[in-house]
Amino acid sequence: MKKAGLINKRSLEEQAADLLRQDIVNGVLTPGTRLVETTLAKEYGLSRGTIRIALHQLGTEGLVTQVPYAGWSVATLDDQDIWELYTLRATLEGLAARLAAERICQQGVERLQAAYNQLLKLCEGEDLQAITRGDLDLHKTIIELSGHRRLAHQYQLIENQFLSYITAANRTFDPHEVGHSHQALVEAICAGEGERAEAEAVNNITGFEQLQQERAG
Amino acid sequence: MKKAGLINKRSLEEQAADLLRQDIVNGVLTPGTRLVETTLAKEYGLSRGTIRIALHQLGTEGLVTQVPYAGWSVATLDDQDIWELYTLRATLEGLAARLAAERICQQGVERLQAAYNQLLKLCEGEDLQAITRGDLDLHKTIIELSGHRRLAHQYQLIENQFLSYITAANRTFDPHEVGHSHQALVEAICAGEGERAEAEAVNNITGFEQLQQERAG
DNA sequence: CTGGTATGATTGTCGATCAATCAGACGATC
DNA sequence: GATCGTCTGATTGATCGACAATCATACCAG
Structure with missing residues (x-):
């Protein structure tokens, strides 16, 4: 059995x-x-x-x-490490978004919308940890939709280090921003616009970084 | 000391x-x-x-x-693997070129020019293996100039698989094309033009891929 | 031909053992 | 008192032998 x-x-x-x-x-x-x-x-x-x-x-x-x-x-991460994680993650996610947009299909749109709606729903609450999970789910969905095994693997490595850092630094964010900041990205992918999707993905991450920098500094 | x-x-x-x-x-x-x-x-x-x-x-x-x-x-590589290697390598190298351009200095220009001149010199000869090494040296120099440890590491992984594939498939190329196809890339980096350097790096690799595809098909 | 079984090859995992190296304490010498 | 060795304990680096778990194959029965 x-x-x-x-x-x-x-x-x-x-x-x-x-x-x-x-x-x-x-x-x-x-x-x-x-x-x-x-x-x-x-x-x-x-x-x-x-x-x-x-x-x-x-x-x-x-x-x-x-x-x-x-x-x-x-492992302990210094400023250089954080910079490396942000730049690499932005690039990998940009590639994933572009590929996902180029090969988007009906089923893909549904999965993406489901993940996005879930995130929006979570963002109405106050459970920051749940929001983080929802955020990751959305990004992971995009990675999967790219159909790129090595990209998924390398992204996973970066993500783990990233999570370790986020947890250790106890970084938080504004629930309202998180949800809507992904809207343009999701739309671009569903519309099959690779270039725009890539730009939105990169902007999503580097924008977040700058926001954090401002708060820290 | x-x-x-x-x-x-x-x-x-x-x-x-x-x-x-x-x-x-x-x-x-x-x-x-x-x-x-x-x-x-x-x-x-x-x-x-x-x-x-x-x-x-x-x-x-x-x-x-x-x-x-x-x-x-x-490991054996199928068509999907080859596609993954090309797309990932192009993206990583694009990032490296952009970063290298953004932080280029006098010493960096010299190292880059040295590697480029060496490649041009080798391309006048017929030793394909030596040309391959020179080509790799140039790319590796760019990676180093980016000052991105994780990028260097991940690129190394991709490069090894790439080399394994190139060797197994016994792929060759035209010595004359190789040398000059890197000119625009080197110029863009030395000029500190990040955007253009990234575009040239990506173009360099995907262009090579298309050339190979045409010959194979 | 089909299905089950016996068998060998190879990895999965364990435990014990010793050498190599590092970090810190201790003490001697100046 | 400061500096330099030395001693010692802790931890990894590496080896060996053993056995179980699993896979691939050949073989055999029906």
């Missing part, structure tokens, strides 16, 4: 990486926290070798850093 | 990954070739665990694929 799809085929190495990743992006493990292989192994009930591969994995994802013979720690 | 990074402290895991990576991008290991952990371990005189981490590393780089409990093999 096995249910297809529910079968646990993920290796323990992957699962360990997943757990650690979740703890990092959700802020359970704050930047700078030291991670000891043997300790983690005991904690998760796994062998050191398995944890080791998971840590290496997270290392390539930029979530943890490694000092030879000294240890692992949750 | 601190020459950090001079000391060779690379772990065996990294070195093993490097060797395998070289063999893959240089075509010694052709796509589809099976890679057995124990065999590689004996070949390189390393333990299985070390090889295992190296293979996982190459897996995240997209150079090898893994089938659970079955084995590893050198």
